Amino acid sequence: MIDAVDWKAFRRAERDRLLAARRTIGAAERERLTAVLARQLDAAVPPQPGRALGLYWPIKGEIDIRAWAEAFAARHAMTLALPVVVEKAAPLEFRAWAPGDAMERGFWNILVPAVRTVVVPAVVIAPLVGFQAAGTWRLGYGGGYFDRTLASLAPRPCAVGLGLDDAELATIHPQPHDVPMDVLVTESRMLSAAQSFSR
Ligand SMILES: Nc1nc2c(c(=O)[nH]1)N(C=O)[C@@H](CNc1ccc(C(=O)N[C@@H](CCC(=O)O)C(=O)O)cc1)CN2
Numbered sequence: 144m145i146d147a148v149d150w151k152a153f154r155r156a157e158r159d160r161l162l163a164a165r166r167t168i169g170a171a172e173r174e175r176l177t178a179v180l181a182r183q184l185d186a187a188v189p190p191q192p193g194r195a196l197g198l199y200w201p202i203k204g205e206i207d208i209r210a211w212a213e214a215f216a217a218r219h220a221m222t223l224a225l226p227v228v229v230e231k232a233a234p235l236e237f238r239a240w241a242p243g244d245a246m247e248r249g250f251w252n253i254l255v256p257a258v259r260t261v262v263v264p265a266v267v268i269a270p271l272v273g274f275q276a277a278g279t280w281r282l283g284y285g286g287g288y289f290d291r292t293l294a295s296l297a298p299r300p301c302a303v304g305l306g307l308d309d310a311e312l313a314t315i316h317p318q319p320h321d322v323p324m325d326v327l328v329t330e331s332r333m334l335s336a337a338q339s340f341s342r
């Protein structure tokens with residue numbers, strides 16, 4: 144049994160390693176990955192007409208899915224929303240967002256919609272720093288924000304974790320507070336929570 148200090152130290156070390164590896168991806172490869180992941184998302188994300196799709200404003204070398212999200216939302220009559228840290232160690236708030244909306248800097252300098260129109264998205268794309276296939280577990284930046292958000296939103300959005308093949312870990316040492324993703328998407332795989340144990 145791994146103790147509390149161990150899983151935190153393990154995740155800190157793995158985050159550093161995975162974020163460093165992600166930073167080395169060149170522009171051409173990033174463009175290729177962005178296109179492949181857009182096709183994967185088209186197949187994996189359940190359309191919810193009339194509802195909001197949660198995306199993210201890319202930071203720290205995350206794949207930029209804004210163009211994909213705009214096209215997907217337009218095609219399926221969905222609106223878009225971005226996550227906002229309103230308070231440290233609290234759930235995220237999702238604010239309605241459309242391309243061109245006024246933005247402001249939030250925590251960690253992340254750009255967020257300046258106008259506070261709070262929505263509950265039907266589907267949320269959660270960027271992964273790392274993942275564990277069996278259990279569809281997500282490793283993020285270590286704030287616990289998506290875990291808290293998924294635990295608190297009603298109805299609970301469908302959570303789609305988006306990451307790269309190279310970000311796979313044999314285990315993230317899942318903890319009681321971790322909330323599994325409903326679907327995990329990488330450039331070569333699509334795992335749903337129900338299937339992930341069989342792979
Ligand atoms: N693009 C994007 N936006 C997002 C998220 C995300 O994963 N990606 N989030 C998903 O949750 C939330 C932001 N979560 C974050 C959590 C921690 C850190 C971070 O760098 N923390 C530093 C400093 C900690 C501190 O100041 O105490 C660190 O951990 O070293 C950044 C963002 C909301 N917006």
Ligand SMILES: Nc1ncnc2c1ncn2[C@@H]1O[C@H](COP(=O)(O)OP(=O)(O)OP(=O)(O)O)[C@@H](O)[C@H]1O
Nearest residue numbers: 154281282283284285286287288289290291294320
């Ligand atoms: N629902 C919750 N209630 C209270 N604390 C929580 C909750 N979810 C997570 N935490 C705390 O948040 C901290 C970070 O958790 P973890 O390492 O799982 O973050 P993460 O999922 O990688 O981060 P993020 O979602 O912000 O990218 C942990 O110390 C954990 O105890």
